[in-house]
Amino acid sequence: MTEQPADPDPRRRIPRTDGLLARPEVIAQRERLGDVVVRSVVRNVQDRARRGELAPEDVTTQVAADLDAAAAARPTGPTAVLNATGVIVHTNLGRAPLSAAAVQAVVDAAGYTDVELDLTSGTRSRRGAGTRSALLAACPAAADALVVNNGAAALVLATTALAAGRDVVVSRGELVEIGAGFRLFDLIASAGARLREVGSTNRTHLRDYADAIGPDTGCLLKVHPSNFRIAGFTAAVDVPDLAALAREHDVPLVVDIGSGQLRADPLLPDEPDATRALLDGADLVTASGDKLLGGPQAGIVLGRRDLVDRLARHPLARAVRADKLALAALAATLDGTPPPVTQALHADPDALRERTERMARAVGGTVVPHDGRVGGGGAPGVPLPGWAVRLPEDVAARLRTGTPAVLPRVHDGACLLDLRCVPEADDGRLTTAVRRALRPGQD
Template identity: 50%
Template sequence: MSDLRQLPSVDRLLSGPVALELIARYGRPLVLEAVRYALEQARQTIRSGGESPADGTLLAEVRSYVEAATAPTLRPAINATGVIIHTNLGRAPLSKAARAALEAVARGYSTLEYDVEAGARGSRSVHAEALLCRLTGAEAALVVNNNAGAVLLILTALAAGREVIISRGQLIEIGGGFRVPDVMRQSGARLVEVGTTNRTHLRDYEAAIGPETALILRAHHSNFKIIGFTAEPSVQELADLARRHNLPLVEDLGSGALLDTAAYGLAHEPMAQESLAAGASLVAFSGDKLLGGPQAGIIVGRRDLVDVLKRHPLARALRADKLCLAALQATLLHYLRDEAVREIPVWQMIAMPLDTLEARARRWAERLSKTGVQAEVIPGESAVGGGSLPGATLPTRLVALNVPSPDGFAARLRAADPPVIARIEADRLVLDPRTVLAEDEEPLLRAVEAAVRS
């Protein structure tokens, strides 16, 4: 009990210079909460037979408490995994122009829904629609908050209470538990499965069409491949079938692309403009994957159908905000100016020459070897990621570190500020230069050097 009496009062701790400095930075309520917490922890220690902590020890705990309480959980990270569109790390990094556009509209008022020429209310859809139509050949376009929302809006507005035909081989699940059948049920549409997992023919679709059919849905496999004994109608074949029966054909591309990935040694990822040219009525795809922009669900296609989507109440619940639209507009302008490969980080990484990767890796290895760690440049593979081009890789050069405990070393890198996310291969920690932004190179190397010293 005497030890408990030795503990300082709340007021005494709050009135000292350390606490006053913390109050100035974090506010009195949070510091008061931290002081009470530290004192309660001290009481429990004393009751368990421990000694009464000194004031300095208590204040150190108070500082740790408030710093932990105010530390952001969403913060920048360095991606050294070699996975370009890393869903867990925020998918596509934005270009400098997109970041500048986002910051410009964030710091004040904007023309989000204001027509400057008319001096009256305008529409937020204009900020990306004209660019999307020009780039894809669509008649109209709509942007919502993500591609799952885009698919949900299409099915709800065009097929609620009616049937949607889809191949069994396209009833996909992607990261985060997103399942096409679940979204279809949520929309109120009735799922009509045709064909088998590996083979679906045009005749299977035609046999399923009836008076309750609202549309045909084609979903890109996105994050897996079916190989071997397979069959699947093309977009053009399905479009011709849908047209004969006066039905819309909707294609969910998932990632989607506006540039041909085959030009960079990868398999061909379906492009929105190709699907529309082949006859798809509506195409939905993501903004933050191969497009290289912010999170968004992009719908392009027939004007009459897009107008129905725009008028549906769900469109307001799913609409994109000013930050998304500003960054998306800036991203699309890179494509219009034919500078996407030069300016958009995702495409910079995809197109990065092997000799550039080799030079960066050797520079890193030479510097890190001076810390005493064995650093070796080895051949490796980078992945596109983000549900794009499953199984496809790009040749790269890795910096392989021989450290006593790769898992422990990786944990120390994750504890850095900013955290460095690497990968482990063959019991070695490896760093892939392909996904490390130029401005992140020095912080990465310092984090590795600190991890070696610790």
């Protein structure tokens, strides 16, 4: 039998595109990277083989390697960070970390859910009915509840639905600026309501509100200043007095409490809560879900059934509605064990000191007193006594850019690690990260 001569053109041995795309490892990457990216990688490797830069028999292995590299380099979203600042609701770190129950609820809700379906009847239902029930159970003083996508949206929806083209009467001392330079009066005015400012920056009296009420008044508004305080010669009108005035003139009273605390907490006596505001006569209360409540980013509206229904039917409600993941996480936060925010807020100082001393021994730092903070505009000026590991200042940058990423506090020429917001289960990871940062290039 005559032996066939070798093919003089090795390019004929380059695997075909359809064969490469059918390989299991390539199919798996197509689901992750998308068809366009995968085909581009395959063509690039084939072209390299045609130019003689790669042996035909190495094409399959190279395609797999290049796809792995593309997957590793692909942006996957925010980087997870260990919060060692002692600030519980850290806005730059995404505010409240979710509880294990809320995380599982998000995973469960990632597929199809009954977000707007009554499974018993098979007909359409009110959006987020389960979350609404959880809110009403957590705050029985409310007759109804509505969830939107953030706290600012809740306030804007309330003032728009009640006072578009009309007056919102509010104290000058409560026209706050919130994060990223957004100002309360700009947000409200952007949706068509007119702000009627009363009183002065430091003193506002009941008569100021009364004098401003007229035929064009859509609602009275009281805003908790949250992230600042005015001290000294001051005066403000409490919710019960404002509520009586609102009832006298048949206009609704909206109270924005900011932080989302549903019930009073003795640790934060000056922080308003939704239950007290409603019992004092507020018609609607608006708040954030990702601050002291400890849930996902969400805006919460609680109060009179007719007014909540009015908000829910307003066209703007569609634009600011919460998605199924936020609804699921919020319900789980309300129904489950205390979320991380609550646990960090009420952390045992002795237990914190024991953990801090253990870490200091492990990494060679010293233990110093350190006050944590609520953060996110909540309870400004209220210290949360605790402890921190003191390290050289230059360690901070290496911690921020390491794996895992760690955010410490830099203060008075030192890097401070406060464990209040670090889950105890992560103490080992934090210790390893600190050791690497103290001895760069030695691992």
